[in-house]
Amino acid sequence: MSIIFYDIPSTLPGIAWTPNTWKIRYCLNYKGIPYKTEWVEYPDIEEHCKKHGIAPTSKWRDGSPRYTFPAIHDPSTGIYVAESLLIARYLENQYPDTPKVFPGPHDLSALHAAFSKALDVEIAPATQFIISAIFPVLNPRSEAHFRRTREKTFGKKLEDIAPQGEDRIAQWAQFRAGLGNVNKWFEMNGGGPFLMCDVLSWSDLVLAGETIWYRILWGEDSEEWKDIKSWDGGRWGKILETLKEYETVM
Amino acid sequence: MSIIFYDIPSTLPGIAWTPNTWKIRYCLNYKGIPYKTEWVEYPDIEEHCKKHGIAPTSKWRDGSPRYTFPAIHDPSTGIYVAESLLIARYLENQYPDTPKVFPGPHDLSALHAAFSKALDVEIAPATQFIISAIFPVLNPRSEAHFRRTREKTFGKKLEDIAPQGEDRIAQWAQFRAGLGNVNKWFEMNGGGPFLMCDVLSWSDLVLAGETIWYRILWGEDSEEWKDIKSWDGGRWGKILETLKEYETVM
Structure with a gap:
C-alpha cells in the first residue's frame, strides 16, 4: 500500500513548489518508499487535518493554531502525521530497510531540529523576495487564502512586500551573507558534499x-537563481545536482 | 606541558563568568587535559591576539575585525587558536585518548555549528537582561571597554538596556519561549539528558x-535563576548538576 503524501498544488508544470513538502518528497524518493501525492488547496488544509486528527504544528502570530503540510497517511499502519522531522523519523523507524536519513549510532534528532531553526534564520531575508513569485502561481482559492494570511502577517499587500531600491540591494546581500554562514558550517567538516x-x-x-524552492519559483534562467548558484563555490546548485534523481513528483 | 587557556576576569569569587570561555573550560575539564588559565582584560584581547597571530573570529557592526576569547595556546605544538568550536576540534584531534566531545563515526561539526547559531537566536532575549549583571563585576579597565563597545552596539547607556514594565514581562516571556523551543529539540530524541x-x-x-552564565551572574538565589530552573521540567538546572564535576576553574 502506498503512502499518501499531502502537498499544496500550484499552476506550475511540476505542480510541487513549497519547500517544506519538498523535504519529505526528497525523503520518500531517497528511501524509495511507494507514495502518491494528494493535492490539497491552502484553505482546505485545516479541515483536512482536523478530519484526520492531525495536530497543528505551530501557531499564527495571534496565537491561534496553525495546521501545515507536509503531512502523510500510511494506510499500512493507519497513522496520520504532520511536521517534516516527525514524518522523517516515522519513515525511518517504520521502514528500517530503506536508505537511512539518520545515519550513525546516536539519535541526532535534536541537532537536526536545531539545524532547521538555524537555517530558517539565515535564509529568512529570502522570504520577502520570493513571495512575489509564489502568489501568481497558486490556484485562485489558495491565492486568496495565502493573500489573506500573509498580508496579515506582514502588515502590507503581497505586491508591496519585496524591498525596493537600496533596501533591496541590502536585503539581498543579507540573504547572501546568511547562505555564506551556512557554507561556513560545511567548511567546519572539510567542505561536504x-x-x-x-x-x-x-x-x-x-x-x-x-534550495529547490528558489530554483522552481524563480526559474532555472532567472537572475536570482543564477546569482545564488554563483555563491559559495557553487554549493547551492551542486546540492540539487547531487539529489537530482530524487526530484520526481509522484 | 599544560595548555594555556585565555579568559576574561571578573571581581566575582570564582573569577570566571563569560559563557563562551566556559564552553572550553567545560571541555578541558571533561577531557582532563592539564591547563592553566591566563586572565586577560577586555582592552588587551586584541593586542594579545595580534601578538600571537590569532585571527579575529567575527566583526563588529561597523565591519572592523573583532578578536574574542576563548583562545588557547598549546606549548606542546606551539599552536594558538581562537573560537570555541575550532578549539574543541583541535583538542579532540590532538588528544585522541581523552573523553570524546564529538562521539560517533561521522563528522558532526556542521550540525554543532548550526546548533550554536540556533541556540544564540533562541536565548537572544536574555542578553538585554543580563548586561546589567555583567558590567558591575568587571575590573575597571574591562568595564570601560565593555561600556564603550556595548553602548555603541545597543545605542543606549548600559544602565538603560534592560527592558522595563510591560516590555520587561514580554521580553522575559520571549526568553522563556526560546528556551522552551530548545527543550522541544531535546524532546525529539526522547528527552535527553x-x-x-x-x-x-x-x-x-x-x-x-x-546556562552557567545565568547562574553565576544572577546568583544561585536570584529570582531570575530560580525562575529559569523552574522551566521545562527543571532541565536547565539539571544540565549544570550533570556537569558539576567539570566546573573547576584552574
Missing part, C-alpha cells in the same frame, strides 16, 4: 528543499 | 556554558 561530510542525512534534504 | 540522547557531545557544553 553533505552536512555530515561524506554521508547524506536529514538536514541535507532540509537544505535541498529550501 | 544530552542532546544526542544518552551520550554527551560538544553542544551540551555549549548549552551548559550559556
Whole structure:
C-alpha cells in the first residue's frame, strides 16, 4: 500500500513548489518508499487535518493554531502525521530497510531540529523576495487564502512586500551573507558534499528543499537563481545536482 | 606541558563568568587535559591576539575585525587558536585518548555549528537582561571597554538596556519561549539528558556554558535563576548538576 503524501498544488508544470513538502518528497524518493501525492488547496488544509486528527504544528502570530503540510497517511499502519522531522523519523523507524536519513549510532534528532531553526534564520531575508513569485502561481482559492494570511502577517499587500531600491540591494546581500554562514558550517567538516561530510542525512534534504524552492519559483534562467548558484563555490546548485534523481513528483 | 587557556576576569569569587570561555573550560575539564588559565582584560584581547597571530573570529557592526576569547595556546605544538568550536576540534584531534566531545563515526561539526547559531537566536532575549549583571563585576579597565563597545552596539547607556514594565514581562516571556523551543529539540530524541540522547557531545557544553552564565551572574538565589530552573521540567538546572564535576576553574 502506498503512502499518501499531502502537498499544496500550484499552476506550475511540476505542480510541487513549497519547500517544506519538498523535504519529505526528497525523503520518500531517497528511501524509495511507494507514495502518491494528494493535492490539497491552502484553505482546505485545516479541515483536512482536523478530519484526520492531525495536530497543528505551530501557531499564527495571534496565537491561534496553525495546521501545515507536509503531512502523510500510511494506510499500512493507519497513522496520520504532520511536521517534516516527525514524518522523517516515522519513515525511518517504520521502514528500517530503506536508505537511512539518520545515519550513525546516536539519535541526532535534536541537532537536526536545531539545524532547521538555524537555517530558517539565515535564509529568512529570502522570504520577502520570493513571495512575489509564489502568489501568481497558486490556484485562485489558495491565492486568496495565502493573500489573506500573509498580508496579515506582514502588515502590507503581497505586491508591496519585496524591498525596493537600496533596501533591496541590502536585503539581498543579507540573504547572501546568511547562505555564506551556512557554507561556513560545511567548511567546519572539510567542505561536504553533505552536512555530515561524506554521508547524506536529514538536514541535507532540509537544505535541498529550501534550495529547490528558489530554483522552481524563480526559474532555472532567472537572475536570482543564477546569482545564488554563483555563491559559495557553487554549493547551492551542486546540492540539487547531487539529489537530482530524487526530484520526481509522484 | 599544560595548555594555556585565555579568559576574561571578573571581581566575582570564582573569577570566571563569560559563557563562551566556559564552553572550553567545560571541555578541558571533561577531557582532563592539564591547563592553566591566563586572565586577560577586555582592552588587551586584541593586542594579545595580534601578538600571537590569532585571527579575529567575527566583526563588529561597523565591519572592523573583532578578536574574542576563548583562545588557547598549546606549548606542546606551539599552536594558538581562537573560537570555541575550532578549539574543541583541535583538542579532540590532538588528544585522541581523552573523553570524546564529538562521539560517533561521522563528522558532526556542521550540525554543532548550526546548533550554536540556533541556540544564540533562541536565548537572544536574555542578553538585554543580563548586561546589567555583567558590567558591575568587571575590573575597571574591562568595564570601560565593555561600556564603550556595548553602548555603541545597543545605542543606549548600559544602565538603560534592560527592558522595563510591560516590555520587561514580554521580553522575559520571549526568553522563556526560546528556551522552551530548545527543550522541544531535546524532546525529539526522547528527552535527553544530552542532546544526542544518552551520550554527551560538544553542544551540551555549549548549552551548559550559556546556562552557567545565568547562574553565576544572577546568583544561585536570584529570582531570575530560580525562575529559569523552574522551566521545562527543571532541565536547565539539571544540565549544570550533570556537569558539576567539570566546573573547576584552574
